[in-house]
Amino acid sequence: MAQAAKPIRKSRGVLGALALTAIAIGLYWGLVIAPPDAYQGEVQRIMYLHLPSILTAYLSYFLVFVGSGMYLWKREKRDDILAHSAAEIGVLFTALTIIAGSIWGRPTWGVWWTWDARLTLTAILLLIYTGYLMLRSLIEDESRAASAAAVLGIIGFLDIPLIHMSVYWWRTLHQPPSILQPNKPPWENVHPSMLTALAISFAGFLLLYFYLLSLRYRLGEMREKIKARRLERGV
């Protein structure tokens, strides 16, 4: 067991180092090399954190959905650990997105918070998955907590498109998505070095995400092992 754990730990270390490097390069590219935005000036550089972190959060909620579905289907503890880990890190990245967005919004829109569609949607995501974590912690019986959370993980994810649609129809004030504008390839709108910075930063966030996920997953596994050990020593 110990021999098998070593290479995994090593590769996890490599993953973490890669994440750190990519984020550092991405930040350097974004803060120094890329030109300031024509309209927003220097403050737009916060995008290099903001956009990757929300995309990572969405990826995370998708993994919650996958883990939840797999758990209900196969009843394997590891799928539940995956869903739980992904939910925790997803909440972390969503909160980061909101904080970064708020800092970006203050100089751009003049307010810390506005009830614009994308902001609202992000806030609702934070509420749903904080609720998911609360649900888990408030159910004593572990397998019951796992299935309850799995149901919420599935329903929450399926609800996202509906929430998205409704808050968009309700009110839209946000700048139109700047990267993926229809009819125009992205490189015509944005300075190429901005795109490079964003791409590197996104890669860095992804690596960081999987690094954190593997750590959190390992933690869940270790909890299971401790439980199994204590069970063995019990009766």
Place this chain on the structure above:
Amino acid sequence: MSLLSETFLLLRKDLLLELRRRDSLLTMFFFGTLLLFVFHFSFDLPPDKVAEMTPALLWLAFLFTGTLGLAQLFNAERENHCLDALLLSPLDRGALFLAKTSFNLILMVLVEIVVIPLFWILFNLNSWNLLPQLFLVTFLGTVGFCVLGTIMAAITLKARARELLLPLILFPLMIPIILATIRCMENVLRTGELGDALPWLRLLLGFDVIFLTLGVLIFDWVIES
């Protein structure tokens, strides 16, 4: 076929029990009325503003009373471990979901039938002729609320502080229903017809259909330990 007959059997049992004790219906009805008074005093709105606020105020009242109903939804099964008796039986779990959903739906609709006209009286509104359309929109929203609410009530059944937890996880998921019903009601009140709100109505119907189907399919996993 058996799904429907089992649903009917369970629903009849729940209605009979409710008829004998009237716990949920009475508390929900009084709470709904109470909220109207609270709204009246806390907002103190001039008559022309009331019409604008009506959909939002009504839906706040329905959300709160509905949550009260959901918190008591499985009370009949709580005593004597009757939920175990149902789970022990060859009952299709989807039928249990449908029965509980329709039970809460019936309670909420009964409350709404009283609370909406009462709102018109208390706030001196004149648009009585629009009530049928408003009821229809409210009904579709209430279906969505009960569908998702029943699933959430079932997964929080064994949780600590479940009455507090239930709205915490339910309300964020209910955003599409809340926004869609309020927009539809606004349009009805303003123009007398749905008009621009037609996409909202479709969203409402979509929500109802998606989660109703999902509920029937996964309630097996929802309710079993």
Place this chain on the structure above:
Amino acid sequence: MRLSIDKLSKAYGFLWALRDIHLELQSGQLVALLGPNGAGKTTLLKLFAGLILPTAGSIQLDGATFAPGALDLRRKVGLLSPADHLYENLTVSENLRFFASLYRRRHSPAALVQTLESVNLGPRRDDYVANLSSGMKCRLSIAKWQLLQPELLLLDEPYGVLDGSGVDLLEGFLRAHCAGGGVVIMASHHVSRVLQLCSHALILHQGRLTFNEAKQQPWPSFDRAFSEFLPHGGS
């Protein structure tokens, strides 16, 4: 019918409630399930009834296992829990009709009345269950399972609340059930009564099956196993 249990274990948190249970039971067996408080008797009955899922191992009834959707299997298993599983605010006959419809057992009103008469509840058939004494609730449970006709009938301490004629009634029902090809597993602390009735005895001690034998007269091995956990003998 045939009940096969293999390596059955159930853990609650850090404790094993049941550990490595092996058991084979066949039609006609009337099994006494004995053991001190906390030995795991109720947990074992709940597992057999499919109300909880095992942590490890399997339970097979005629080759089928409990899983979501295994509804035919549920029709074959009954759990008589003396004062439980009845709706307090339905009358005696409403309860019977409700459960009979739930199990899709067609019974004429006359048959219902006759069953109620046989457990001496005929005059009380329109009373609310809430107004019955616990002994009468137990009689009603007996009537309920007579109508529902499971193949495997599980009982959790039915003796405590019954009077003399109630005990006779119960024992007559259980004998008839086994004679008709059913299996009965009864958890009880009323050892002397159960020993007379049963054809087979199991002793659970701290989650393990320490004794599993068909009845003999006399039965020194039973006395030895039994005295291990209850040095002063049974009731």
